Amino acid sequence: MPEFDLDSFKKTWQEQPVQPKYDNNEILKMLNKKSRNYMKYIFWISVVEFLFFSVLGVFYLIQSNESDSFLNILEKMGVQKDNQLVTKLDNIYLIIKILSLVVTGFFVLKFYQNYRKIKVEEDLKLFIIRIITFKKTVNAFILTNIGLLLILITALIGFTFYILNAQHIELDSSSFTGFIVGIVVSTILCVILIWIYYRLVYGIIMSRLDKNLNQLKEIESHEN
Template identity: 65%
Template sequence: MPDFDLDSFKTTWQKQPVEDKYNDSEILKMLNKKSRNYMKYIFWISAAEFFFFTLFGFYYIIQDQESSSFMSSLQKLGVEKNAELKSNLENIYLVIKTITLLVTGYFVIKFYQNYRKIRIEEDLKAFITRIINFKKTVNAFILINIILFITFTSVFTCFVFYVINHQNVHLESSEKTGFIAGIIISTVLCVILIWLYYRLVYGIIMGRLDKSLKQLKDIDSQEN
């Protein structure tokens, strides 16, 4: 019986060619399909946000709770409640809600258009470009939402000081400092929460999309 050399057997086995489970064409199709799905998820999330804000806005318009709550805060500063002030507050809230819905609605449409433009049989370079553009759209959506929040907060702050000056309300320096500090702190905290929300909701999907994009770029570089 011939001697059995285990080391020689292992060396021979390791040198045997290993066939790829999937070829580049199959991998490309899978990556394209996964990328389309990630874009679809972002579209549906943004659409859900749009409908949520719409229903939320209508609810508060009917209940009239936002202006009443803000009015109570103004009264604590010594501002006198009147019809003109109430009307101005309602108009500001209406403008803010309208702008928010228009911006969100615009990006919902953009996400949908980007998703619809993706084709599995599309040229690889064109497909990579579309993914990159989609990522830019998502980042713009997040950035604009944060900018809008800071802008709206600034508008309310200016409105408060306008009303205080218009009604000749006397505030101590400590009260003004405390009021401004409270606005700054609350604004920073809200911006952080908004960023964390988008980082959590969109970040997970965008991370997976980045991974697919990297693999697509690797395939493209191999083909070239």
């Protein structure tokens, strides 16, 4: 019986050509399909958000007490509450609410259009451009929502000073400082909470989409 040479066997095994499990075309199709699915998830999340805020807006419209908490703050500052004041404040909330729904609806449409343009058999370079465009749309959506919050807060601050001036109310330095500090702290907390929400909801999907994008770029660089 011939003597078994382990070293020779290992050398022969190592020298055998290793066949790749998938070729570039198969990998490309899988990455394209995954990317399309990630975009679909973001689209449906945005649809749910749109429906949620629409229902919430209708609920507050029926309740008609959305501005009560802010009115309480104004009353503590010495502002006299009347029907005209309540109507103006309700109009501010209504405008911001409608603007928010319009913006969200616009981005839902953009997400859907971007998703529909993605084709698995599409040219690789064009597909990469589609993904980059989609990422920019998501980032614009997040920043726009933060911008809407800042617009609402700015409108409320402007409205506060307008009412104080109209009713000839002068705040002492401590009350004025407390008001400004409260607004700034509330704004920062709201922006942080919104950012955390979008990072958790969209960030996980976007990180996987980024991973796919990098792999697609690598395949594209090998093909050139």
